[in-house]
Amino acid sequence: MFSYISMNWLLSIHLATAWALVGLIWVVQILVYPQFLRVAPAQFKQYHSAHCFRIGLIVGPLLFIEAVTAVWLLYEGCHSLFAMSTGFIPLIWLSTAVLQAPIHTKLMRGHDEPLIRRLVFTNWIRTVAWTARGILVSLSLL
Secondary structure, three states: OOOHHHHHHHHHHHHHHHHHHHHHHHHHHHHHHHHHHHOOHHHHHHHHHHHHHHHHHHHHHHHHHHHHHHHHHHHOOOOHHHHHHHOHHHHHHHHHHHHHHHHHHHHOOOOOHHHHHHHHHHHHHHHHHHHHHHHHHHHHOO
């Protein structure tokens, strides 16, 4: 088992990562995805490709840290509320793989207002799930 100090560091890293992802998903939901509707169709492909690449640079490492620290904390026997919070991770990843990623793939072809609106609508799944996850992770530390 980890020492008390090591466990606190691991929990702190996980908590910070969880809330970084909560903040990021809200920015994407409220600001970034709706802005796709305001990009001129002639510039959309380039804009969208740049978005996908750059957001990946931020999200990729955070998802990795979130997953690794969640598994580690579960292995160390964290509180049941924490374990419940980790149930949202597969939901978020499944939503990304089944709903949002295919929409982004289609948007690589160009501006499509109905697809952008579907992206904004379906992204609420991830927004709510990550927010609930952040709250549960925080409550599990009480």
